[in-house]
Amino acid sequence: MGRYILRRLLQLIPVFIGTTFIIYSLVWAIPGNPFAGLCGPRGCPPAFIDQMTEQYNLDQPLPVQYVLYLGQLFQGNFGETFNGIEVGTLIQQAYPVTLKLATIALIFEAIIGIAAGILTALRGKGFVDNLVLAATLFLIAVPVFVSGFVIQVVFGVQLEWMEPSVGADPGIGQLIVPGLVLGSLSMAYIARLTRTAMFENKRADYIRTATAKGLTPRRVVSVHMLRNSLIPVITFIGTDFGALMGGAIVTEGVFNIHGIGGLVFSAIQGQEGITVTGVVTLLVLVYLLMNLLVDILYAALDPRIRYD
């Protein structure tokens, strides 16, 4: 196991360099002058463009630019945006919000999704099963910007149960509704995944054995059946958490949450390569670490899975 983790960690290095290089060259390779739109319909004076070009090393060949950028990055310097803000500061500000939002969404989807999956699988076909299937179909079918907007208008503007948007530096309370909206899609997938996995395992030999041994039904379900059925669910939750940490552009936009998603979105729009590369580098790391975590959890859940 130790060797496995070490190998996975070493894999991070080429992946890290590869992805940052691709992102860096893609962002700066967009045709056109990235500073052209900065000064509005008047256009920018040449002296300003010259200075900015120099500041971002754009007068150098691409590989040199990249090496210079990487050198700064290894010193912990993410660079500066076009309007003079440290990218590191932006990330520091946006990440806690995104982390909170993603965690809330994840807790909702895991608890409600798994619970609904177990419930329907154990009850078998019937009213509850149909209800959950219909509800999850509904959640999958409705896009987030529709559900977010409807909730915002109905609960925020008309009923005034909540504020329609989330302020800067929001607390957990303010993020619960956006988190629920954000997690709703995955919640539906988790419910269905759990249900299917449980159904499959219900008739498996080892469950029959466990029941025949005389274990209590509660133990059979919670220790034997659930533990095996959760393997696909854990995979899903792991990658989903990685995705959520990358920011939820739509949900963040609807509720005006200043998280990672919005940061990347506006940076891409403004052709701010420095911000995009910085954030994406972090996202790559988050994904890789989440994958590693999922793989370790596999082994914990199912001792038959061995990696060494």
Add this chain to the structure above:
Amino acid sequence: MRKRRMVAPVAASLSAALLAAGCGGGGGGVTEATGTLEDPITVQWGEPQSELVPTNSNDTFGSQVFNPMFTGLVEYDPNTFEARNAMAKSIERADDKKTYTVELKEGWKFHDGEEVTSDNFVRAWNYAAYAPNGQQQANMFKRIQGYDEVHPADPDGDGPKKPPEPSAEKMSGLKVVDDHTFEITLKQPFTVFPEKLGYQTFVPLPESFFEDKEGFAENPIGNGPYEFESRSPSQSLTLTRYEDYKGADAGNADAVKLVVYEKAQTAYQDLKSDNLDVINRVPTSAQADGRWKEELGDRAISKDRMGLTTLSLPLYKEKFQNPDLRKAISLAIDRQQIVETVFNGSATAADGWTAPSMPGRTDGTCGQWCEYDPAKAKEYLEKAGGFDGQMTLSYNADGAHKQWMTAVAGSIRDTLGIDVGTNGVPTFSTFQDKMDNQEMSGPYRYGWVADYPTPRTFLNPLYTTSGSANYTGYSNEEFDNMIGQADQAATVDEANELYGKAEKQLAEDMPSTPLFTQTVKGARSDRLAEGTLNTRTNVAITSLKVAEPTQ
């Protein structure tokens, strides 16, 4: 039994979610503390594109911060856009029409306690103009004597050759006489120069700026009615009232928080539920059938914008060099119908090359050429020898231009019977790049907002041969001369009259087709008794007045 047990966790988690959703909000309501730092007035805003230095910023979000934070020699009335002296006690013009003597009001201070003197103005302007400093607004100072020495022109425009090194660090046209008097000498006579001085670039900068520029951008210090309190980049910026402000327009609210919104729709919902106090953009969906006015009643703000949208023509392309063709295009556009159907009447059809509410403008300079006349349009198309192939109208697709551009294209197509298409350029940046490099293949959308209150602001930068934003490639010696004459007029009124005359020359040449002026649309919450937007679509921070608590 087994089945029942599993119901409990599900029910518990569901009810927890519902409870939490109910508790998520917090009540607002009018309290005694309204407008203070604990409970500031909130204003819709966006992240500025440049650092917070007045000479290096050009976008409206930046101006939203600088307007209340800095007071220049002259300021503009937020309602009428007329210029009046602010920090200047007097601005006297000498007999040579080129030299202005500025006398400053005494006792004014920067927010850090430094007194505002002539030196603060002269140093700031020299800094902005000096080429190696690479300031965005450098060319605002090009009228001043000695500008060419501190900011030599690039010999091949924007080309590969580097411009020569500046031979001086300071403009010879700026002279400090004493602490409260300084002299400005211009290259040529320029009558409306004092009107121009209210533009944000002409503000004074404190000593601390020159000592630590990066520190200043993080924590700007001005001399205006509001001072910088704090900022969370890409989230919000808070301003508080500067108690010792000496000017006339001192403001009422103690604290104002500018909040970054990614979506106009979200800000609109927030305003409707009193979670946000002023918006300066109304989402397109709420504009349909004037829904926003119905929903907001007397809280809706709507006024003339000091700007103009045109369909500019690439005169550098052979196809568009015939003025008759350009006139045919203009005659073929049914402006009135587009204003009514696409904008629900919240725009004004253009009758000239300046904004309709601009002080000192000459009305109707475009005359018959801006009126829809299908027969004449066809006649002029024939005169021009027809049009081969497809005419493609370009716009930047990241703004809300598609709908009306399609309508304009349709109007030209149906009237002239030629093939007209539209082309959405993905971003404004690419669009600007194409204008800079003269790469537009056909007519394109262009918008311009007045910098200062005289018709000149719409004419000189866009249509003179050396204009800083002349992208059409239009060059007419007669027009240049007329602008030059107007610049030397004896009085401002006379100058404005002459600018009107020059504008009539544009009607002969049609380098661009005036289309319409949109209104500035915004709204305020119940918490405010007063609040307006200025003509540049920013919220006039000093106009915000909190309503008396009702209890």
